[in-house]
Amino acid sequence: MAEEKKQEFWRWTESNWKNPDIKWEDAKIVTAGIDVGSVSSQATVMTDGKIYAYSNMRTGSDSPDSARNALNYALEGTNMPESRIDYCIGTGYGRVNVPMADRSITEIACHARGAHFIYGPDVRTVLDVGGQDCKAIRCDEKGKVVNFLMNDKCAAGTGRGMEVFSDLLSVPIVDVGERSFQIKEEPEPVSSTCVVYAKTEATGLLRKGWEVNEVLAAYCSAMAERIFSLIERIGIEKGFAITGGMAKNKGVIDRMMKIIDLEAMKTDWDTQIAGAVGAALFGYALVQKGRKK
């Protein structure tokens, strides 16, 4: 029997980074934020409120392990012992299962704070499209939440939905955005973004004679509409920042921004680390206030 070979098209690359300009030995306060999400986990280490190192990995079946792996990966090659971290905060779905965390804070607060940091103080609306949920947050000039909404009941319009779709169509997840624009004419959005019915939807269209890129375009635009309907509820203000993995998919984001009729803010940071950055910043603020709990 021929050996079955299956490529995993949804697989995105894990990464870590450290700031070569910072010497952690000189830092007064070192804090860490660990965001254990449903699909990906991030750890960010901050020295005196500046990002020193971070990592971005897939979440395993075990939250404590995922948290530890993420932190170890972030600290890789830095020579910093874990004991140097003054305060560590856990966030995300697995936040109560982060063994080294001094306390946990919800991802809503952390994402607003993190987006405010990586995108700058002009941020007023934060959209986080994560692995299995979608959060829309409005914040003030200090990064404090003023209005939020989270949808985590339905996976339609989330990162995981896109992963499933890229696998079904055998298109690497990083190419989805680009390829969804390689079409002659913008197709009608698919009728349902439901992840369970994704296969029916995709094969149906392919059988009708659609090209793969057209199917991608139809799915991306359905997702854009779906996400837009959520943020509409909290109101959209200028200073629109997108965090989470979906921010890297321009097929969805460009179509959504067209509906919103705004320009999305830009950042050089990895958009997936926003939650962990926010957590580390809260840690920094709490240490400064001397309010260790």
Added chain:
Amino acid sequence: MIANYGYKDGSGDYFIAIDTDKCDGCGKCVEACPAGVFEVVDEDPNDPFREEPLIIVVVDKRKKIKYECGPCKPPTNRPPLPCIEACPQDVISHSW
């Protein structure tokens, strides 16, 4: 802060909005709600720097509030909702 708890799915939008700036955690809605949708907590889970008590929607109820709130929302002749009636500060609102 307006905290929207609930969800959106194929059948509609189901959110309970809580205005945390007005809420003092008196707990009258907790007593009034027949389904136990609300609870008083000591600090805002979404604002680590706020330490006054306030209400939140119980975590386990968030993904089924359409059904939890169903009995108070008959399709015709809907009476005022007990949670909204009970609140002296006008904190709670429903999206559906």
